[in-house]
Amino acid sequence: MSSSRPYRQLQEKLGFRQPLPWTEHWSAAEDFLLLIADHCLNHQPERILECSSGLSTLVLARCCQLNGRGRVLSLENGGEFARATRDNLRALGLEDQARVLHAPLEEQEVNGRAFQWYRPPQPLPQDIDMLVVDGPPGFLQPLSRYPALPLLRDRLAKGCHVFLDDAAREDEKTIAEMWRRENPGLNHRYLDYQRGCSTFVVG
């Protein structure tokens, strides 16, 4: 097994017995996944919501399994990606720890602007204590992930930790600035990771 194999550290840390399924350019980078895994293992959240599914879903589900508590709900706009993540969860014995909802993108108005955003097939839970935002893809629209906070804010518990991936991009820097301006109680930290990560704690 080569020591340069992608996601090796993550695989060993979480005790995955088989190589993790990943996609170049689309799977979250290992440093971001290690960060959310460490948070999940240390804070043991009960209700994790994720915007976009994939390798991050498997990682968070495995952390919940190791914790013996917590569950992941993942919003995925692509039907085939939702199916692929469900198949991977099953193959890894993690189907009890995560549920992938096929949530097609639909135009929704957010603070006077139209965005394509997830339309889940059922109401989302309250008291979410961890939110991971790694979708929708940035190429779809300007400020693609901006709606996450305005649309989900009421469902986040006090102290909820929010992780915004790809935060080194100009769009995500603007999104972080907008979220801070619109939510004065939000505690923001930028991490100089491979693709950048912004973390927020809901006050």
Ligand SMILES: C[S@@+](CC[C@H](N)C(=O)[O-])C[C@H]1O[C@@H](n2cnc3c(N)ncnc32)[C@H](O)[C@@H]1O
């Ligand atoms: C950055 S990816 C999400 C990655 C996920 N959080 C992970 O760690 O694997 C954002 C979205 O892109 C879409 N996507 C994933 N793989 C793709 C691919 N190979 N081609 C096009 N779109 C893809 C899916 O709809 C996914 O929800």
